[in-house]
Amino acid sequence: MQKFDLLVIGAGPGGYVAAIRAAQLGMKVAIAEREHLGGICLNWGCIPTKSLLKSAAVLDAIKHAKDYGVEVSAPKASLASMVEKSREAAAKLGQGVKSLLKKNKVEIIEGEAKLLGNSKVSVGANTYEAKNIIIATGARARVIPGLEFDGSKILSYKEAMIQKDLPKSIAIIGAGAIGIEFASFYNSLGSKVTLIEMQDKILFNEDEEIATIAHKSFEKKGITIITEAKVKGVKKGAQLTLELDTKKGPSSLQVEKVIVAAGVVANTENLGLDKTKVKVVDGQIKVDEYLQTDEKGVFAIGDVISAPWLAHKASHEGILCVEFMAGHKVKPIDKTNIPGCIYSDPQVASVGLTEAKARSLGKEIKVGKFPFFANGKAIASGYTEGLVKTIFDAKTGELLGAHMVGPYVSEMINTYVLAKTSELTEQEIIHTIFPHPTLSEMLHESVLDAYGKAIHI
Structure with a gap:
């Protein structure tokens, strides 16, 4: 029977990242995956959908080319070609994950894994023993009764x-x-x-x-x-x-x-949880702040444990629990520091408390806003619709939340995430010099506005 320091069940963005970090820390690691390396995110979520949305954005840009002084003939969309491009992107990254795992000497085990209790896991006809186990099986689409998927309509x-x-x-x-x-x-x-x-x-x-x-x-x-x-x-x-x-x-x-x-449903079935002390509450695996289940040596991360159902949350949890099991001093995740992004047109991005939530908690707040139509780079680029909004604790200057809608906000939100995670106050942001002309200047102006210091509106 092969023995490992860590066996990860599920090779999505939580599982494969945890496996690689564990290998970096000197552990002997295996990862079991029943379908695709990279999981739903890479194969059927984050990556291919962004490829499709990029194709749509190119089409929209061509349709509005005249607004920028460019004359073009009527564009024609080829959905089949867009889909093919998106599948190629997913396949390329899938191979990338495989290469990363091999580079870090992580053993890849193909098949559906089940817990047997007593630190043992079966995959097909084989049984493995592992000092630590991480369940990273993700989630699947929720089915509405009467609207079961038929793959056609x-x-x-x-x-x-x-x-x-x-x-x-x-x-x-x-x-x-x-x-x-x-x-x-x-x-x-x-x-x-x-x-x-x-x-x-x-x-x-x-x-x-x-x-x-x-x-x-x-x-x-x-x-x-x-x-x-x-x-x-x-x-x-x-x-x-x-x-x-x-x-x-x-x-x-x-x-x-x-x-x-x-919505989604956590993949907790057929894992052999009944042979362990792992608890499932409201359809999700119960863990503590260090991602430990009630079964010694068994951890769980990602969509299988809780919202928000985000790849970057799962990855961070994977690293946290691996470093914890290695004896490192780690800081539990503060969910208000996890950013969320929606890649539609317009994009939406946020971190922390909404204005309504902050008020419901009884906080005295200062709110700053800055519209896209008042930003030089946005005007030059034709981006006149959108808003950047920041929420601060009026007493302490703590950044409680930031919310944005408009082009490229998914690329700008991390400035606020870094500020919030680092516990910066409005003073540090106000005294930061933002480059001009950029969309990022709106982040600065929104903070200035919260304190009655906005210059360009």
Whole structure:
């Protein structure tokens, strides 16, 4: 029986990163994966969707080329070619993960792993022993009863990103990050898109002001948004007929296809957890602040344990728990320091408390805002819609939250993440010199505005 210091179950962005860091720390490491190295994120999530969204952005740029003094003939989208490009990106990165694991001498075990208890794991017909085990099995798309995926008309995120022909009409159920990104993509290509959300607003977890700006922008681009609505049933025919229960009463909607983007479910089944003391609470594995389960030597990270369901959270958790098991002094994760990004057009990015949450906690706050239309680089680039918003504790100057909507905000949010993680106050940010002309100057101006010092508005 092969023995390891660490055996990781699942080779997604949490698992493979944990395995590599453990190897760097001198551990003998193996990683078991039943399907794809890189997990959902690399193969069916973060990476291929960003490739598709980039293709859509290029198409949009060409459509608006005249606004920049460039004359071009009418562009034509090839969905099949966009999909092919996205699959190539995923495959390339999958090979990259394999190379990184081999470089770090991590043994790759193909197959479905199960815990046997007493530090043992089976993969197929083989049994392995490991001093430590990390469960990093991720999550899958949530299925809505009556809207089960059929791969043809009712689609999960997987089928939604490999369509060969562009549907004339499409309904997307769920207006969180996944739903919004697919709505943006298919709208850019010319599909008639309807977003259906059961909450009273889209992007329910985002700052309300930012979500409202995004809502208006999506509607301006031609996306129909129906909030406070539930799908009560579906009739299949040449088209799908969705029966809706809305705040205005019953209604129906006919579309060619439906994408269900109603959240995820942790992959806790068939892991042999019943042979251990590992507890599952509300469908997710229970861990402490150091990612330990109730079974000695067994840890869990990523989507299988808790929201937010983000690749960078899983990666950070992987490193944290590996360094903890190696005896290093580590700092538990503060979830308010985890950034979230949505790569639609416009993009949305945030970290920390929303304005409403800060007020509900009884905090006295200062709020600063700076619009894209007042920034020189944004004006020169044609980016006139968007907002940067910062929230500070009025008494201490602590940065409580930052929220943005507009082009490239996913690339700018980390300035605030670094400031928040480093516990900087408004004074350090105010006295930081931002380069001109850049979009990043809006970050500075928003902080200045919170303290009545904004220069350019």
